[in-house]
Amino acid sequence: MTTALDPRSATRARHVAAAVVAGAAVALLLLAPDLLGGHGRLVAVLVLQAVLVAAWVTATAPAGAAGVAVLGAAAAVGADLAVDLLAPSGDRPGPGLLLAVAGPALIAAVLHQMLRRPPRTDVVGSLGSVALLVAAVCALALLLLPDVTGDVGDPAGSPLLVVGAALVAGHLVDAVLPRPAVAAGADRGVPGLLLAAAAGVAVALLASGTGELVDVVSGTTTGLVLGLVAALGGTAASFVVVGEARGRAAAAGAAVEAVLPLSVCAPVLLALAVV
Numbered sequence: 409m410t411t412a413l414d415p416r417s418a419t420r421a422r423h424v425a426a427a428v429v430a431g432a433a434v435a436l437l438l439l440a441p442d443l444l445g446g447h448g449r450l451v452a453v454l455v456l457q458a459v460l461v462a463a464w465v466t467a468t469a470p471a472g473a474a475g476v477a478v479l480g481a482a483a484a485v486g487a488d489l490a491v492d493l494l495a496p497s498g499d500r501p502g503p504g505l506l507l508a509v510a511g512p513a514l515i516a517a518v519l520h521q522m523l524r525r526p527p528r529t530d531v532v533g534s535l536g537s538v539a540l541l542v543a544a545v546c547a548l549a550l551l552l553l554p555d556v557t558g559d560v561g562d563p564a565g566s567p568l569l570v571v572g573a574a575l576v577a578g579h580l581v582d583a584v585l586p587r588p589a590v591a592a593g594a595d596r597g598v599p600g601l602l603l604a605a606a607a608g609v610a611v612a613l614l615a616s617g618t619g620e621l622v623d624v625v626s627g628t629t630t631g632l633v634l635g636l637v638a639a640l641g642g643t644a645a646s647f648v649v650v651g652e653a654r655g656r657a658a659a660a661g662a663a664v665e666a667v668l669p670l671s672v673c674a675p676v677l678l679a680l681a682v683v
Contacts, residue, residue, distance in 0.1 A: 427666075430667075457549075475538075479517055490549070503675075518535070520534075
């Protein structure tokens, strides 16, 4: 009887852990500038990138894992330097700077496969793992761009709160009610997806602060878009780590489910900031 309950208990624990990590990640991004000064956001993004790289390699165990980790870490540092330190003084840095990092990183990923010791198993899977990890850490660097995470000194009005609320709500609901599932074999349910979007809308409306029609429409739209993107990103991340992992692999899976959706949401936050 206990053995039959173990897989479900492990899945529930993973969802709760992912909710906690997601909330902590958003809190770190919002509070780091006030706590650590001018480069606080850079420190926060670097920490999340390091967590994602370590968790990704541990949870997915790609072929050539050491090389995947090195390339992911190098891309993270390069992306952060390009956005936060190498942008022209006084100019608004753009996301195009990240192409100077992602392009060489993908070329290095091909070289990594060529330099692996034979027999080179799962070359396509390993190359895909590098490509996704590089894209994710570069996307996190977008959070360093001006206004993407909201006005400086106003964490309560940041759209990151909408993303965090959606991620936390989705995981907590799925820990209790993962059925009906969004797809066969998934441990993410339709109720979690819908309530994640609803949580995003609720937080966005609270952040709008007024009852004027324009603010209500804007808050609803922002909350719905970010809530759905966060929920879908979290669902996609769960497909990567789904299984009966234990110990470090299970903890790493929860970290991937928490941080990877932030990477998915970063380009959307950028789009909302420039609209």
